[in-house]
Amino acid sequence: MRDVAVIASAQRQERSIDNESEVEFMVPLMQQVKESVGLTQQDIGFTCSGSSDFIAGQAFSFVMTIDGTGPVPPISESHVEMDGAWALYEAWVKLQMGEVDTALIYGYSKSSPGSLRDVLATQMDPYYVAPLWPDAFAIEALAARQMLEAGKVDHQRLAEIASRARTHAATNPHAVRRTEKSVEDIMGEAPMADPLRPSDISAAADGGCVVILAAGDRARELSDRPAWIRGIDHRTDAHTLGVRDLTQSMSARIAGEKAGVGDDKVDFAELYAPFTTSEYVLTEALGLGDDVVINPSGGALGAHTMMASGLIRIAEAAERISRGDGDRAVAHAGSGPVLQQNLVCVLEGE
Template sequence: MAEDIAIVAFAQTPSYRSYGDSEASLIMGIVNQILGDVEIDRYDIDFTIAGSCDYLLGLPFSFIANVDGYGAWPPIYESHVEMDGAWALFEAFVRLQCGDIDSALVVGSGKSSSGVPREIFPLQTDPYVSAPLGLDPVSVAGLQARALLEAGKATERDFAEVVSRSRRDGLSNPHAQVAKDVSVETLLKEPYYASPLRKHDLPPISDGAAAVLIARGELARKLCDKPIWIRGIDHRIESHHLGLRDLTDSPSSRIAATNLGLDPGSLDVAELCVRYSPEEIVLRQALELGNGTQINPSGGPLCGHPVMATGLTRVIEVARRIRNGEAGRGLAHAASGAALQHNLLCILEGDA
């Protein structure tokens, strides 16, 4: 029987086009905010885990400096994943399932502004046959978009509708970096960038961080009035060879959903890691999300994409809506790799 584990507090920075101080200081702000919201001493938190990426800053071991942001003196029980903070949450959840510790602080952070992400991220692809071609996530998203068009699973108007709705929703998100009221017709007049994608189908380049505090049942209830229960978390990966994938589908998301016993009809809200507009269509179809589920009310990554915190931010956006009563149950999704290669699902629920 799985242990009851809940999010008791969360915080995120705005998505900045360029944040002028260190990643550690970004983290320090949100961790201090969490510690201000919850009555717990930093050093009574049993476990700490962060997700970040050395290549964003171009510095090996850059995460060592980030430790200052969440504090490690006296020494702490800590770990780090070179993955989005959502995977740090996964590991923290697994760790708390062991039953011998009760709380964990989870952080995701990244500053993409000093580098050129489109030149950096080809290094995520096969180092022998893809990376030397500079095969970048934008180009792969273009391939995914065309695959959807040609399979009859989407139209260019569908992509524009995702963008129009997301950017409009971003207007009410104080953390959004890019938000505007723009019509589908206007968007469709823009030139192609990685056809059939246009520049507006892409996320902005962002700096930012996100953090959550999770705790086991009894402690969670003690620390807050409205714990947001993690009903399940799972992640699955797909082949890195595009030739072996069906880019119009997300079988890995479906496996995770099946494993979690996800009932799409029960979801009031879903925050999906839609870095490129076609990804929303792939995920909606793969997860069978219906009209009763509000998708990305925050505007999603199209309004702010602090790489390494983007996935964990989805968790926070769902948790926020459950806490303020807008939703009872929701799904957070995180993604890694080009064209949704690696997907994580997290089901969250408030007290009935």
């Protein structure tokens, strides 16, 4: 495989961005990232983005946002109706072909105009499940209940995950839930989607993330310490909840193995865990031990921007690698009910 690295990123997340359209808040991020490595859009070999029409409430919503790249003259470009992490995957594939050396990736959404947990119900099987409108919290609560009853986790453990995420998020200027909270206080919260408490559930945000990938010497030229992608893979589980063991993740385990998570020591991990229960399942599936710092950014529990949160995990991990905060990190993205789909990316310093 060709050596490809994350060389720059930028993100913005807020509880709600009311006074700017998607393209209006994405343009400064795109510009900032390109300028930080001295590239213009015309220097970039491939551009790929991730967004969702259902979240935007508008068909072909991505068509408005492409203007932000400055696609005049035309650019080589693609779009996935997935989290930006999969757009990064598509760009990484493109770079593997050796015809281009750089790629710009972005993912974004404003979920605040709608009711995200209800919008996500339209992801379910349209014939058997969606007519019941099970919202996203309720579906995760089914999984949480199974985990608790199987004795895999207890409330204490979930509250510890939530409390630690909040402590980390308090240090992250991009997080939107930045107040620390003790395990005891979290355990005292009234359940929201029983057995899940408010602190078990991610903090929805509007925003986006932009990343630049570069290959080989081009990456070394543009960055002092590129965060090299040593492995990247993604997998899906079955959709039908009844055929899955919701207390574990087969797809995350396979993706983790293929990406080589276990090949060497992991310093820290940025996991797309929209619920404390998802974090538990992911650390098990990826075999991350107690010595691994989980979600130093606070993760999705600190700020959850749909369609960008997975890409933000990669950006956060890469930035820490580039800063020298660690040498080897795992970044993860997920999608679908009870994280049906999972992407794992292993990043390393030089």
